[in-house]
Amino acid sequence: MKxxxxxxxxxxxxxxxAACSPVNENVSDTQSxxxxxxxxxxxEDGSNSDFVRSTLTDEEITAYDRxxxxxxxxxxxxxxxxxxxREKMRKIFALVYTQENRIFWLDSKFYCDEETKTINLFYxxxxxxxxxxxxxxxxxxxEIISSVPEGSSxxxxxxxxxxxxxxxxxxxxxxxxxNTAYGAIVDGFAQCEGYAFALAYLCSAAGIENYVVxxxxxxxASHAWNKVYADxxxxxVDCTWDDPILKYENPDYIRHDYFFVSDxxxxxxxxxxxxxLFEPIECTKSxxxxxxxxxxxxxxxxxxxxxxxxxxxxxxxNGNHEVEIRFTAEEAYKQASAQLFxxxxxxxxxxxxxxxxSLKIQSAHKNVNDSxxxxxxxxxx
Numbered sequence: 437m438k439x440x441x442x443x444x445x446x447x448x449x450x451x452x453x454a455a456c457s458p459v460n461e462n463v464s465d466t467q468s469x470x471x472x473x474x475x476x477x478x479x480e481d482g483s484n485s486d487f488v489r490s491t492l493t494d495e496e497i498t499a500y501d502r503x504x505x506x507x508x509x510x511x512x513x514x515x516x517x518x519x520x521x522r523e524k525m526r527k528i529f530a531l532v533y534t535q536e537n538r539i540f541w542l543d544s545k546f547y548c549d550e551e552t553k554t555i556n557l558f559y560x561x562x563x564x565x566x567x568x569x570x571x572x573x574x575x576x577x578x579e580i581i582s583s584v585p586e587g588s589s590x591x592x593x594x595x596x597x598x599x600x601x602x603x604x605x606x607x608x609x610x611x612x613x614x615n616t617a618y619g620a621i622v623d624g625f626a627q628c629e630g631y632a633f634a635l636a637y638l639c640s641a642a643g644i645e646n647y648v649v650x651x652x653x654x655x656x657a658s659h660a661w662n663k664v665y666a667d668x669x670x671x672x673v674d675c676t677w678d679d680p681i682l683k684y685e686n687p688d689y690i691r692h693d694y695f696f697v698s699d700x701x702x703x704x705x706x707x708x709x710x711x712x713l714f715e716p717i718e719c720t721k722s723x724x725x726x727x728x729x730x731x732x733x734x735x736x737x738x739x740x741x742x743x744x745x746x747x748x749x750x751x752x753x754n755g756n757h758e759v760e761i762r763f764t765a766e767e768a769y770k771q772a773s774a775q776l777f778x779x780x781x782x783x784x785x786x787x788x789x790x791x792x793x794s795l796k797i798q799s800a801h802k803n804v805n806d807s808x809x810x811x812x813x814x815x816x817x
Contacts (some may be wrong), residue, residue, distance in 0.1 A: 440514060453736050458589035486666075486706035488535050488647050497526060503532045507539045510563060516553045525555055527713050534648045534660075537633040537640070538574070540616040541566040557709070560616075573618045573637075581642055590666035591724060594673065595695065595804070599636040602629060602679040602690050612791035620675075628676040632660040633674050639664055650708040651714060661694070661707065669721040671696040674707070680803070690757060691803070692726040693810045706807050727762035727810075735764045743774075744813065752795040752817055758798045760812040776811070777802060 489497055499516055506514045511650040516525050525548050533544055543558040561569065562692040572803050584596045604618045609627055613619030620626035620634035632648045639646040645665040649672070653659045661674040674694035694702070699719045703709060709716050734740035740761045747759035761770040775781040796817050
């Protein structure tokens, strides 16, 4: 009897949130045919993830590239080298699925036969639909990239991509496109996998090295986020968690809690990266963090509260509704939170600003992050 790869074994590799789709083997032999177009890349473009490729052997890189080509051709099967076992075939499939976000029509399901060294591939959409989606995705991505001023740093480009994804997308557990970059960038609905693929797509198109991280959250649900290389260092970015579901409507809401954070700030606290396929590159620096670069990081409670008052005062005349600050340590964060929310400090700040500057703020909503020490205030006026 042939040694079939079991679906349970493949499903053990989790990619994203509970709603995100894990790489999963299918017990059916059904497969699609016909060819589909994938836009060519020049040699200068390189891989979508040079770092991930650098973790592979020459034989694995060859297999990786052959699988990418097969998916681009909409092939029904791919044959791996005789030396590959089930785990190595699964590894290559998982890496292509998670890192090659341009081939969004590849389904996360697959079916492999270890004896013949083959994997049957499945596709989300047919050729005609995939072609139309690809064109729409390229056009929308081009609009986002071209909106960034010429000469911008990689930090500013990634920040623009991060904000554009969040402003244009709502979190959705279910949906035909929710696990794709197309879902986040064009359709406007995605889950964590779609958010991560979207940022990777834009960064790759802009020539910024990056890769998608698979792992889980503190509750054990699968999750996906990004690592990006900018200004000489690697950083974590999580667009999904920077686009929270609010109790009130504010289409302009964006937070930056997880924009350019180090491993020490999130790993094994809120984010648990999967290291089964490769050892993730370390993100050790905090210099590029959004709050550091924006002058919104504080070690003392009083300093943070003073700056928060200044941010509120300048926000309203400019039509902004959102202000945020962050603290370097839990103690200062708790002191500031107690003063603002338990001792009516925020109410007093708003009353003083309304009286002195005629701001006409009606109310304010707090959105705090206890794990990373962020205080975010939404203003209603």
